[in-house]
Amino acid sequence: MTQKGNLVENLHNSLTEYETQSTLNPALWNGECLKKGLSYKFLRIAQAFYKFLDLPDNVQVLDVLLIGSNANYNWTDKSDIDLHVVINYQAVAKNLHLVKNLMMAKKSIWSNNYPLTYKGMDIELYAQDWNDRLHSSVGQYSLMRGKWLKKPSSDVISIDDEVIDAKMAPLQYEIERLEENDPKLEYRIKHILDRLYKMRQTGLEAEGEYSIENLAFKKLRNKGLLARLKDLAKQIEFSQLKVEQVVGRVKMDAIGDLAAHMTKRKTLDKNSWNNVLKYMNAVEDPRGQWDHPKQCTVIPSNQITMKNVPYKVLGIDDTGHSKIMHPEKDYGYPGGKVLEIPMTPEHNTILKKLKKLLMGMTTMTEQDFAGPFGKEHNYADYGGPWGTGHHHKTKFKKGPGKHPTDSISKGYPITKKY
Numbered sequence: 001m002t003q004k005g006n007l008v009e010n011l012h013n014s015l016t017e018y019e020t021q022s023t024l025n026p027a028l029w030n031g032e033c034l035k036k037g038l039s040y041k042f043l044r045i046a047q048a049f050y051k052f053l054d055l056p057d058n059v060q061v062l063d064v065l066l067i068g069s070n071a072n073y074n075w076t077d078k079s080d081i082d083l084h085v086v087i088n089y090q091a092v093a094k095n096l097h098l099v100k101n102l103m104m105a106k107k108s109i110w111s112n113n114y115p116l117t118y119k120g121m122d123i124e125l126y127a128q129d130w131n132d133r134l135h136s137s138v139g140q141y142s143l144m145r146g147k148w149l150k151k152p153s154s155d156v157i158s159i160d161d162e163v164i165d166a167k168m169a170p171l172q173y174e175i176e177r178l179e180e181n182d183p184k185l186e187y188r189i190k191h192i193l194d195r196l197y198k199m200r201q202t203g204l205e206a207e208g209e210y211s212i213e214n215l216a217f218k219k220l221r222n223k224g225l226l227a228r229l230k231d232l233a234k235q236i237e238f239s240q241l242k243v244e245q246v247v248g249r250v251k252m253d254a255i256g257d258l259a260a261h262m263t264k265r266k267t268l269d270k271n272s273w274n275n276v277l278k279y280m281n282a283v284e285d286p287r288g289q290w291d292h293p294k295q296c297t298v299i300p301s302n303q304i305t306m307k308n309v310p311y312k313v314l315g316i317d318d319t320g321h322s323k324i325m326h327p328e329k330d331y332g333y334p335g336g337k338v339l340e341i342p343m344t345p346e347h348n349t350i351l352k353k354l355k356k357l358l359m360g361m362t363t364m365t366e367q368d369f370a371g372p373f374g375k376e377h378n379y380a381d382y383g384g385p386w387g388t389g390h391h392h393k394t395k396f397k398k399g400p401g402k403h404p405t406d407s408i409s410k411g412y413p414i415t416k417k418y
Helices: 002-010 038-053 096-113 161-176 185-210 212-222 225-241 254-262 270-279 345-364
Strands: 016-018 063-067 081-087 121-129 140-142 147-150 157-159 297-299 303-305 313-317 322-325 330-332 338-342
Touching: 038 063, 038 081, 038 096, 038 121, 096 121, 096 161, 096 185, 161 185, 161 212, 161 225, 185 212, 185 225, 185 345, 212 225, 254 270, 254 313, 254 345, 338 345
Parallel strands: 081 121
Antiparallel strands: 016 157, 063 081, 063 140, 140 147, 297 338, 303 330, 313 322, 313 338
16 A cells, blocks of 8 residues: 555556456457457558558568557456557667657547547557567557467556556657647647546546556646646637737738638738648648548649548638538539638637638628628628538539549558568
């Protein structure tokens, strides 16, 4: 008990023992054998993650490990399924610190874009260096070899600092790299907070105050990282409550330029258009949402199809015409290329700011321009944005065109690396 007390108080003692479940998670295991079909499914996901890492060809996958609570006896029905793709960091680059940061960044982007689950349990992926060694008592199951590298104990489980740090490190990396001017900041904060509190609740339900998850949570709090999240959230809330003091003046940043472009106040030149795309981290690709789901994309065509895209997308072409595009429908634009902004939680900050600016511009020039919130048969005749969208007067031929968008739902890419 003294050792546990010190661990909670100092968060850096060597080992602590915990009471455990009597069996491995029956959702994944039959006794100590992984259920039929799960190994193949997990390896497919690991293959997709490996391809997503976009590593040099000489960096091979050495193993794929199932570790964490679901490879031990301290699981709950909400425990993460931790899949570690083992590689040699030195084969990526000589600077191991930079490689580790790169792997953390890739993990963060992957988890934001592909929130995979199995029976309600989040599937978390990470590229682990083959030199990293977990404590000898931590259960480790090799998916590539189909056997236990280290079997867990059903009586006790010993946890050291390295295990707590491994649970904490990805979240610490994400929090420390949040930027105030990130257009997706509001979404990123919410996504991190959801994962934080789910992680802590899972640990408390399984093992109480001394769980790995709760100790990792406390360590993040003691480092001041939770306070940083709350401060950033307050800044966002405050900025959204601000009211422009000078009527008729709009700050012309990238989103301001885009709003002016949409209201025909100005036509974006090449530099201004590129600034907008850079601000949104937009990717120019004729396959659009198919290859870049839920990311801002630019389609080098005026014919767009929304087949197999399961969410709405705001489309704005290079002449300023815009529409809210709905799943499974086809759209045409008068311009030559179309900026796509997915109407998903990741882009709430951009969409709210754009909507506020459009409302301000509409109010200032209502006699000339009804705007997306004004008269139905003016701007809204083009379908929006935020107009009715059902009085299309455009005569441009509709899709499917040569460049369909699609979603990732068609399955993960398979490589031949294994």
